[in-house]
Structures are given as C-alpha cells and as structure tokens.
Amino acid sequence: MAGSATLRTTATGLRAPATVPASKRKRGRPSKAASSSPKQTSGRELISQKAGNDSSDGEEDEGTTLHGISLASARSRSVKAASAKRKRKMAKFQREDSEEGQEEINNFLHQARSFGDFFIERINIQSSMALWSSETDDNLRSNYFINIQHLCKKSSGTPVTERSLYFALLRQWLQEYNKSHRCKPKAQFWPTRVIFVGDSDSAELELWVSESKKAQLSDVDGYVALSHCWGLPTKTEKEQFCTTQENYRHRLKGFSMDDLPKTFKDAVEVTRALGKQYLWIDTVCIIQSIEGADTNDWKIEARRMEQVFGSAYCTITTSSAEDWTKGFLEWRPSPRFIQDAFGQWTYFGSDTADYTKDIDAARLNQRAWVLQERVLSHRTIHFTESHAFWECGDAVRCENFTKMKSPPGREHFLVDPEFPSRLYISGYSRTIDFIYFLFEKYAQSGLTAKSDRVVAISGLVKRMELPATGDLRFDTEQERVLLVQVRAFQNYTMVQKDSEYTILDKDSVIVGGLSFDIPTYIHFQHCVVIGMQWTPAQVEDTEKTYHILLVRKIRFENQYERVGLGEIEAHYVSEDCWKGELC
Structure with a gap:
C-alpha cells in the first residue's frame, strides 16, 4: 500500500526441551565474562540470526550473551551502545542458587523489558521466553500466548504443526473482533x-x-x-x-x-x-x-x-x-530455535x-x-x-x-x-481525489477478458452510488486506458488564497476552488468533469456545480495527465468537449 508504514518485526516464543545434557549445562553464578556488560544486539538482528539445533550432540556452542541470556549459534554484529537510560533499564542480573537470588531472577524476567522494537519477557524461570513487538495488543498477546502453550507437544515442546498455530491465531482474531468491533456485516445475505x-x-x-x-x-x-x-x-x-x-x-x-x-x-x-x-x-x-x-x-x-x-x-x-x-x-x-543460558531451546516464529x-x-x-x-x-x-x-x-x-x-x-x-462511510464525511476534495485514485488504480489492473472491464468494478460503483454524469469511462479495447471528455474553462478569474486557488466571476464573487498536485504548477487550460452536484429543482447550469480534474495535454495527441482537482459552477466550463486519454 503506497504510503503505508512498514510493520515492525517481532516473534513469539515457545519453549522446547533442552538438547544439551545436564552435565554440560552451566549452573550457579555466571562466569565473569557472562556477567559483564554484553554487546548490544538489535532485536531485528537477534531474530534474523540462524540458531538451529547445532548443540544437539551435547557440545554447547559459544553464544552471545544478552543480559544474562546466552544465544547459542548466534552470529551477531556489534551495534552502537544503548543510551545510559536504556542501560540502566536493562541492568544485568546475577543468577543465584539461593531462594533470594531465584526470586530476583523471576522478578526481572516477569517484567517486560524494552529492547529496541521488542519486549523480552519470561513469566517465570520454568516458562518459555518470548519476544513481543512493542506495538502488540496486550490482551490479544496474553490470550494467544496461553493458546500457544496448549498447542505444544509435551514430548518435544515444539508446535504440533505450524498450521495449528496460524489457525489458533485466526480464530483468536475473529473472537476479539466479534466482541469489540463493528466490522461485521449487518444484513444477512446468502449468495445463490x-x-x-x-x-x-x-x-x-x-x-x-x-x-x-x-x-x-x-x-x-x-x-x-x-x-x-x-x-x-x-x-x-x-x-x-x-x-x-x-x-x-x-x-x-x-x-x-x-x-x-x-x-x-x-x-x-x-x-x-x-x-x-x-x-x-x-x-x-x-x-x-x-x-x-x-x-x-x-x-x-x-x-x-x-x-x-x-x-x-x-x-x-x-x-x-x-x-x-x-x-x-x-x-x-522454517522454524527457528535459540538456546538460553539454562539450556532450554526456544521456538521462534x-x-x-x-x-x-x-x-x-x-x-x-x-x-x-x-x-x-x-x-x-x-x-x-x-x-x-x-x-x-x-x-x-x-x-x-x-x-x-x-x-x-x-x-x-x-x-x-x-x-x-x-465502505464508503469514511468517504461521505471526508469533504469534496478528498472524495474527488479518491474517486480518481480508485479509477486510476483499477485501470492499471489486469483482466483476462477485456469485456469484463466495466462489470468488474460495478460493485464499487454501486456501493458509492456514483451518478452517471461524469466524463470518465474505461476503454474496453485497451486494458489500461481511461477515456475522458475534455472541456475548457471560460469567463473566469483565478486568485491565490493560501495554498488554494479561488475562481471568481466578473463581479469578484467566488464560484469555485482549485487545488494543484504541485503547488507551484498552475498552468492549465482544460478539465474533466467527474461528478455533478445539484438538487431536483435546479435546471440552469449556473445552479449546478461540477467536480473536476484539472488536466494538461502531454506530447502525444489527445493524451492528458492530471495536475489537480477542484469544484466550479457549471457555467464556467464549456459545453463543447473532445475525446482524450487520461494517462
């Protein structure tokens, strides 16, 4: 989607049983190297690193230490040190065999700690570790995290199948939205x-x-x-x-x-x-x-x-x-696995x-x-x-x-x-701009049968209740061309007011307004009518208002491009028109 923000990345965690023999696992206080300040690794780098079951033969790989959690088989690169505030927030901890030390670890892991775009979280020392996006909805996350645990095989700790996880999440989405949102169809209709x-x-x-x-x-x-x-x-x-x-x-x-x-x-x-x-x-x-x-x-x-x-x-x-x-x-x-400092393998999406x-x-x-x-x-x-x-x-x-x-x-x-409820309250300028965008996007889309060009958008036109008064049409012979009726302006004066341009009649009365895609470009002579506003009692052109696209001719014969949009009383647009192609 043009202009869309890029989704931030994250992963979900599931514990798998340790594949490292108990005799090989480190116990007690971490070594001096492990307890020293670790290199900072971004959340994105952390997840993108491959961490397969390389230690399944009983030999523990040397891993990168992330605040007391060792990531075996990680190939991380150093990044800029975190700010002093972030360092204090992510203070390292010491593992103790004592009850007091264990409680300290539990308290530390229970709280979500910010790490770049992620939260690192562990409910208790026995549970799986998870990384969550800082944009995550808390309720949905909590519910799904519980569901994930239920979908784990006790023997292996990995998901029954990845597909089961996807379906569980889809059902969760539907349940959440059924309860709290109004995006369900109101009328009961069944296809033939x-x-x-x-x-x-x-x-x-x-x-x-x-x-x-x-x-x-x-x-x-x-x-x-x-x-x-x-x-x-x-x-x-x-x-x-x-x-x-x-x-x-x-x-x-x-x-x-x-x-x-x-x-x-x-x-x-x-x-x-x-x-x-x-x-x-x-x-x-x-x-x-x-x-x-x-x-x-x-x-x-x-x-x-x-x-x-x-x-x-x-x-x-x-x-x-x-x-x-x-x-x-x-x-x-493919699934990803990492190993923490306690020898547990964790599954990541x-x-x-x-x-x-x-x-x-x-x-x-x-x-x-x-x-x-x-x-x-x-x-x-x-x-x-x-x-x-x-x-x-x-x-x-x-x-x-x-x-x-x-x-x-x-x-x-x-x-x-x-749709199109938001369009109805957006104002004429955004409405006209969207209608043009919609038709342009549609004209650029592919069809196997050119004869489907009109019917394939009929549902949208019907939903928007667009009047058949505009000069936009699809060429049924060519796939990607909008046919238009081009008109000229007449008997008007244009003055700038802030970022908009106002159309005045001979008595300096406002009869319309224009907006240009490029503010510095105001050289135009032609327009395309894409809508008309009037009441049933109105019969004179002076009482009708046209919604228009401002266009200019390009180098090829009868081809035009858009330069803006606006509205103007019909009286100031010529009745005569000629065929053109909008590119």
Whole structure:
C-alpha cells in the first residue's frame, strides 16, 4: 500500500526441551565474562540470526550473551551502545542458587523489558521466553500466548504443526473482533449457491442452492468468501475444477475434494478451522463456460459481487498463490530455535512482515476483479508467502503480533469496513481525489477478458452510488486506458488564497476552488468533469456545480495527465468537449 508504514518485526516464543545434557549445562553464578556488560544486539538482528539445533550432540556452542541470556549459534554484529537510560533499564542480573537470588531472577524476567522494537519477557524461570513487538495488543498477546502453550507437544515442546498455530491465531482474531468491533456485516445475505464443507475432515462436499436450504441457513452465522487468482487454466483444468452445465447436477448431490485444485482445498481447510461450514468460490458457485461466451448464470452473478463480498463473514485471499494449483498454506518459513543460558531451546516464529510487498504488490492484488473484492469485504485474512495478515477497519495485524493503523491518505478509504462511510464525511476534495485514485488504480489492473472491464468494478460503483454524469469511462479495447471528455474553462478569474486557488466571476464573487498536485504548477487550460452536484429543482447550469480534474495535454495527441482537482459552477466550463486519454 503506497504510503503505508512498514510493520515492525517481532516473534513469539515457545519453549522446547533442552538438547544439551545436564552435565554440560552451566549452573550457579555466571562466569565473569557472562556477567559483564554484553554487546548490544538489535532485536531485528537477534531474530534474523540462524540458531538451529547445532548443540544437539551435547557440545554447547559459544553464544552471545544478552543480559544474562546466552544465544547459542548466534552470529551477531556489534551495534552502537544503548543510551545510559536504556542501560540502566536493562541492568544485568546475577543468577543465584539461593531462594533470594531465584526470586530476583523471576522478578526481572516477569517484567517486560524494552529492547529496541521488542519486549523480552519470561513469566517465570520454568516458562518459555518470548519476544513481543512493542506495538502488540496486550490482551490479544496474553490470550494467544496461553493458546500457544496448549498447542505444544509435551514430548518435544515444539508446535504440533505450524498450521495449528496460524489457525489458533485466526480464530483468536475473529473472537476479539466479534466482541469489540463493528466490522461485521449487518444484513444477512446468502449468495445463490455456497459450498457446504461441514465441520470434519471429510473429503465429501456439497454444492447448496441457498433458496432451497433456507431452513438450514436461517440460523447460520455467515459464510467465508475466497478471493483468488485464476491464472491461465487449461481446458482440462476448467472441465475438472469448474462448475459447468455438465457437472452441475452431480455437484448438487455431492462431490469430492479431489475435484478441487490445491488452492480451493486449502480454502476448505481454513473455513473449517475458522469454525464455519459454508464457503463461496466463484469458480464453483457460478456456472462457468469452458470456452466461448459467458453463461447467463455468470452474467447474473457477476453483478452481485457487491453483496457477495460485502455480506461475507470473512474473506480469505490467496496473495501467495499465482493460480488454482499452487495452494497457499505451504508457503511458510522454517522454524527457528535459540538456546538460553539454562539450556532450554526456544521456538521462534518468522521475523519479518512487509505489508506493501506481501499484499499490495502481490500478483493477486494486481487483478481488476480483486480490487472490488478487497474494498467491499468487511474483514479479510491475507495468506502471503511469509505471513498471515488480518485486515479490517480498525487496523492491519500480522501473525507476529505487529499492528499497523491505516494511513490518513487514500488507503484509509480502501480499508473502510463500511465502505464508503469514511468517504461521505471526508469533504469534496478528498472524495474527488479518491474517486480518481480508485479509477486510476483499477485501470492499471489486469483482466483476462477485456469485456469484463466495466462489470468488474460495478460493485464499487454501486456501493458509492456514483451518478452517471461524469466524463470518465474505461476503454474496453485497451486494458489500461481511461477515456475522458475534455472541456475548457471560460469567463473566469483565478486568485491565490493560501495554498488554494479561488475562481471568481466578473463581479469578484467566488464560484469555485482549485487545488494543484504541485503547488507551484498552475498552468492549465482544460478539465474533466467527474461528478455533478445539484438538487431536483435546479435546471440552469449556473445552479449546478461540477467536480473536476484539472488536466494538461502531454506530447502525444489527445493524451492528458492530471495536475489537480477542484469544484466550479457549471457555467464556467464549456459545453463543447473532445475525446482524450487520461494517462
């Protein structure tokens, strides 16, 4: 997301049993070297270092000492010494065999100690050590930390499977937001068809027609929707995986998981893990054509996307999957282990999270259909190559417990769970700027079928209730071109007032205002009308107000670029117009 703050990194800790024999472990007071002031290592460097099970043969590697905690196999570099205040706050401690010394250690480890972007924490000497981001929500952290302990094998101390941890966190997110947030769909809506996945590991699925299952669905708390990338499936893959006229009746009676590609199988697994029994996938729930023209069913259902994604309990996206066959639950980093001074191995999750790279720049979010699916969804879980992200109106959270607030710019509107409620109260200037940004972003997105250009954004247009009075259109022949009707200004005077420019009539009465993208650039002659404001009683142009983009011609014929935006009485914009391309 352009302009987004980068998520801060962190990790979660799980204790694993020591692999170093008891006879090799250091006991009693640490050595002089261990108790001396250690080199300072940043939290980011600490986690990124590899610390595998190198000491499993019984020989303890020489480790870096971090305030009394030895990190075996760490390859750290010296960084600048911490401030005097930080040094006092992170004062070293001595391990004592006495009860008093043990209590001192417990008290020290019980308190969260700031270390760069991290807190280092240990509830007691027997519990696992954890590093938490300083941005972590305390309640969510505490609840999840307890859940992690329950998911550990007593024999090994490592997670049962990494996937179990992810699913536990996803359920925790949903529970927290169900209790304290208003980003749930208000009206109960069911798509024409949904997949019944059940709540077990059964390989049998059913395609349900919602109208005929009203009784069963009346008390159900919603369905999960999948947003995915089709890729370029072959005819054989379409025949096997899509719902068609030929296999439709069969799927109503039940079909096997083997009839789905890997990405869809993963979606079924996630749906069950979230405690839901119903899943919507366009490929399965809309009758598709194998080749040739779209089916009538697709033409009808394609215009219901605003309701389908806007009413879903949750949307899951496959940002890491390029097509149906790749899946999205296997793209996980390898576990990391470090060893503390007491011989205990601690499991750590992955350490980096880049929202812009992992989500905004992902192939999935370069597709035109996905833009409206993302904006219209109330709550979204993104599965990327390295992390799972949770996105709703409150914030964006990552599985490593970092949290990012939406920036105040255009992206603030994109993550609005009640889109476009934030837009309605943002003022005309920001509204017009966002509408242009949205259409521009959409025009730059890819489509397999150019004929989908208009329908793939129809849900967003419907939700915003945009009037059909603007001069912006999509070129259905070219993928990335906005067609515009260019107009000229007439009979006006412009004066600067602070950072804005005011339009005056011949009597010096204010009739409009302009804002330029580059404050020093005010040379323009043309505009594009993208909206009009009036009341039903108004019929004269002098009583109407145009919302406009300020444009200037560039070197190629009939091509223009934006230089600003504004509003002006219609009287001061020419009725005559000519065709152009907005680049």
